[in-house]
Amino acid sequence: MEWMPDDPCADTRVARLIDANLDRAREGLRVIEDWCRFGLDRQDLVVPLKDWRQQLGLLHADCYRQARSTATDTAAGLSHPAQQTRSNNTQVLKANASRVQEALRVIEEFARNGDSELAQTAAKVRYALYDHEVRILEACGQNQRRQRLEISRLCLITDPGSNDTSGAMLKRVELALQAGVSLVQYRRKQGPDALRLQEARQLADLCQANQALLIINDRIDLALLVNADGVHLGQEDMPHPEARQLMGPDKLIGRSTHQIEQLHQAQKDGADYLGVGPVYATATKANRTPAGLDWVRTAEHSARIPWFAIGGINSHNIAEVLGAGASRVAVVSAIMGSDDPIAASRELLQRLG
Structure with missing residues (x-):
């Protein structure tokens, strides 16, 4: 097994990995947050999402950003056919919630040895999002019924x-x-x-x-x-x-x-x-x-x-x-x-x- 240093920033590969997943997690949270704000008009659902996004932003250290290199990322721009099948807002929300949860799990694993605060925050947000996703989807169900009632x-x-x-x-x-x-x-x-x-x-x-x-x-x-x-x-x-x-x-x-x-x-x-x-x-x-x-x-x-x-x-x-x-x-x-x-x-x- 290859040795991994205690400081994630000391290994450029780990730093790049954490940086990419912090970006994914924060972007996914923003997608969900904006739909809760503009699509559902539910401030109570928006507040936790904004707070989690800000917490992760504060822990997005410069050393992670400086390790970023999209030019040498062999998977940059890679897409999957499943991304083309999201035909409604609920599917978009589910996909982005999964994206956030997966990214946070990666951060949790690789930051644990040298950035415990980031690892703990990633774990906390990931578990909280599991329950919050259920509340959002319930609100989407209500919103869809109301839209159908409206017409x-x-x-x-x-x-x-x-x-x-x-x-x-x-x-x-x-x-x-x-x-x-x-x-x-x-x-x-x-x-x-x-x-x-x-x-x-x-x-x-x-x-x-x-x-x-x-x-x-x-x-x-x-x-x-x-x-x-x-x-x-x-x-x-x-x-x-x-x-x-x-x-x-x-x-x-x-x-x-x-x-x-x-x-x-x-x-x-x-x-x-x-x-x-x-x-x-x-x-x-x-x-x-x-x-x-x-x-x-x-x-x-x-x-x-x-x-x-x-x-x-x-x-x-x-x-x-x-x-x-x-x-x-x-x-x-x-x-x-x-x-x-x-x-x-x-x-x-x-x-x-």
């Missing part, structure tokens, strides 16, 4: 009746998804829990296959069991803080609102989106007085988060709803009660632009 204009609510079969309900949803619906809310007021769980699982598979969001109405337990994208809660359902504690930070939580005070409270609580209605009389909410188009106009001026007008909306009256200020609607019978769910979905999507 969704039509929410399909299943609400099967007591005589509807699961097969018929699932087929209508599948056809709507094929037509371009990107958000489904599973709502069943009647039937045993075993049936609800079965249908929720089947809908989760359908939505995943069609890259659509799945929201479960009322039931946080079902949402968690089928790994749905979120839950929709009414005014009498679980309060938001407790719902968020159960759902975790990366899932969507929607809230039904019927008056301005409820809308303001839902936004204050941190809801991801709102249901605004019922706009018209509807058989699915027969006991609730329609709020009318004035409520839509009020929501248009007051809502700061995505919201869906809901209640008796169909192809015949959607123009009025859009004219009152809505840009998103949620429907039940307009699609689920149609003889041609594909045509019904396409017509509504076309009206929504």
Whole structure:
């Protein structure tokens, strides 16, 4: 085994190796830091990354920099086909986290004999980044769901009746998804829990296959069991803080609102989106007085988060709803009660632009 001096700077090869890996680690941290700052807008995720980058910068001694020689580096500019397959931001973040962790491991090994402070710092940052990466990826998952929610204009609510079969309900949803619906809310007021769980699982598979969001109405337990994208809660359902504690930070939580005070409270609580209605009389909410188009106009001026007008909306009256200020609607019978769910979905999507 070749002897390695106690001082890493005494061996140019070791100094060059440490210098290169310090550059890799700091560059990778900067990539992750900037996405957390500009892509996720999460200062709490940015602060540790900046601190680790600065710690490594302070320990990047001049002797390491002076040993640098890119002209004689036989691997300079070498790339790998895997670098061309990073098709989304999450893959970029994962690749850079791995890059940082690998570089820090190299530093830890070669600096241990003569630069213990650097070796210890590299080990500390490496272990901390393992946990921090998980938090960042959770935030990315939440961010992606919110981005997909932002572009969704039509929410399909299943609400099967007591005589509807699961097969018929699932087929209508599948056809709507094929037509371009990107958000489904599973709502069943009647039937045993075993049936609800079965249908929720089947809908989760359908939505995943069609890259659509799945929201479960009322039931946080079902949402968690089928790994749905979120839950929709009414005014009498679980309060938001407790719902968020159960759902975790990366899932969507929607809230039904019927008056301005409820809308303001839902936004204050941190809801991801709102249901605004019922706009018209509807058989699915027969006991609730329609709020009318004035409520839509009020929501248009007051809502700061995505919201869906809901209640008796169909192809015949959607123009009025859009004219009152809505840009998103949620429907039940307009699609689920149609003889041609594909045509019904396409017509509504076309009206929504």
